[in-house]
Amino acid sequence: MKLHSTILHAFRGLILAAALPSMVSAAEKPNILVIVADDLGYADIGVHGGKVVPTPNIDALAASGVRCTNGYVTAPYCSPSRAGFLTGKSQTRFGHEFNPHVGDEAKLGLPLDQRTIANVLHDEGYATALIGKWHQGFDAAHHPQSRGFDEFFGFLVGGHNFLLHKDADPEFGSAHSHNMIYRGRELQHLDGYTTDLFTDEALGFMKRHAPKPWFLYLAYNAVHTPLEIADRVKDRIPADVTDPNRRxxxxLLVAxxxxxxxxxxELKAKHPNTLVFFFSxxxxxxxxxxxxxxTGVNTPLRGDKGQTLEGGIRVPFFVSWAGKLPAGKTYDQPVSTMDILPTACAVTGAKQPDxxxxxxxLSYLKGEVTTAPHDTLAWRFGPQKAIRQGNWKLVDVRDMEAKTESGWQLYDLSTDIGEEHNLATSKPELVAKLSKTWEEWNAKNIAPQWHGSPHEDPTAPQKPAAKAGKAKKK
Structure with missing residues (x-):
């Protein structure tokens, strides 16, 4: 009996010792800020070579930490991409493949059995907020405050006007809404410019919750359409830019x-212990x-939003944490927005969802581990497919004008970042190997739980878009 007790005590000691490295005291827990831009062109910011308008603050954020030159999202479209970030997994695992535009609202949106980064950090004692764009469902059960966020200030759908007028009639459509900014679950009547209003709200949230750690998902609608120009920045657009859309x-980018x-x-002055992620x-x-x-420019990447070419899925991606991560460094191995949730769990001691x-x-960005974080990254977006393994990228992309798929194309991204030289014919064995790996990955996915609009999803039935109408209380 005594021997049994001794063994049991030793076993418990081993378990406790193994757990200790993941424990983080309340004083050590960092704030976590995730800033998401919407449809940002890869080449439009200064740190990526953009010169048409200066972006000194975005560039400075990149320089304050680690700029990931091979940073990827999990989908080339708004809602599924965000679902991948929020859950730390590919959204095709749970059927969130397209934007939730049409169908039964009770089924549209991030499935209710999926835990979000907000759920995880809320349970760890964090104050949590979403400010800006949600696009993960519209009914009460899918509302941000039903998904782990204590506070919500923003809009529920895929796009929103920037110039708000409190006396204008609010309108709700299947993809965009107008003058429908919510605080919590209540519709607001506001004047102002959404980028500024979201920033004001973010600063207020940081100030209110300064005594405890906080998690803020700051999801700007810039630089998504509509391309509305605020008076405060109109004189800062170069006169030689004459295309009204580009202007x-x-x-939106300047603001x-x-x-x-x-x-x-604000972070530098009052919240230095903040882990910051930025991506599009x-x-x-x-x-x-x-x-x-x-008019977003993705040069030297080929392709755009909605495609599994690099221009649709490789994005600006920065990670900054003063005193904890090196500043002014680039990291060249592929990383994914799926990595944000497990990184947050590691620095807070929170338990990862299944x-x-x-x-x-963290250990990769610090240079403590030199192997790649991911052996393979893979994507599915309707009939479009892609897989990256090392520097090799195999992709089957949709030609939006011809409305056809390309078939498998093979590129060596180490020498051909623009995916211009298809090597599929000359390397059939590699195509076979990578396509088999993609099929094995895809076998763990499920069918889409809804289809997006025909404009986004070529497999979707031709359903009419929902009519815009008066505000619906959510």
Whole structure:
């Protein structure tokens, strides 16, 4: 009996010792801020070579930490990409493959059995907030405050006007809404410019919750359409830019950069222990005509929003944490927005939900581990497919104009970042190997739980878009 007790005590000691490295004291727990831009062109920011308008604050954020040159989202479209980030896994595992536009609202949106990063951090004692764009469902059960967020200030659907007028009639459509900003579950009547209002709200949230750790998902609608120009930035668009769409896009980018500067100044002054992630939810929408065409430039990447080419899924991606991560560094191995949730769990001591496919990036970004975080990354978006293994990328992409798929194409991204030289014919064995790996990955996915609009999803039936109407209380 005594021997049994001794063994049991030793076993418990081993368990406790194994658990200790993951324990994080309340004083050590960092704030976590995730800033998401909407449809940001890869090449439009200064740190990626953009020169049409300056983006000093976005560039400074990149320089304050690690810029991931091979940063990927899990889908080339808004809602599924965000679902992948929020859950730490590929959204095709749970059928969230397309934007939730049409169908039964009780079934549209991030499935209710999926735990979000907000659920995880809320349970760890964090104050949690979503400010800006949700796009993960519209009914009460799918509302942000039903998915782990204590506070919500923003809009529920895929797009929203920037210039708000409190006396205007609110309108709700299947994809965009107008003057329908909510605080919690209550519709607000506001004047102002959404980028500024979201920033004001973010600064207020940080101040209110300064005594305890907080998690903020700051999801700007810039630089998504509509391309509305605020008076405060209209004189800062170069006169030689004459395309009105491009002028509108650049105005949204200038204002976004200004407000990111306000956020980072506040962090530096009052919240230095903050782990910051910045990324775009997908590539820029530079293809015309297109539903969300915004003139975004993805050079040197090929492709756009809505495609599994690099221009649709490789995005600006920065990670910054003062004193904990190196500043001014680039990291060249592929990383994914799926990695944000497990990284947050690692630094807070929170328990990961089941099925998480991302990895804790900290040891990689610090240079403590030199192997790649991911052996393979894979994508499915309707008939479009892609897989990356090392520097090899196999992709089957949709030609939006011809409405046909390309068939498997093979590219060596180490020498051909623009996916210009298809090597599939000369390397059939590699095509066979990678396509088999993709099929094995895809076997763990499920069928889409709904279809997006025909404009986004070529497999979708031709359903009419929902009619815009008066505000619906959610």
């Amino acid at each position: 509108g896009y650049l105005s 976004l950069d200004d407000d990111i500067g306000r956020i980072t100044a 939810d997908n590539g820029g929408s530079g293809r015309k005509p297109f539903l969300a065409y915004n 099925g998480v496919e991302g990895v804790n990036l």
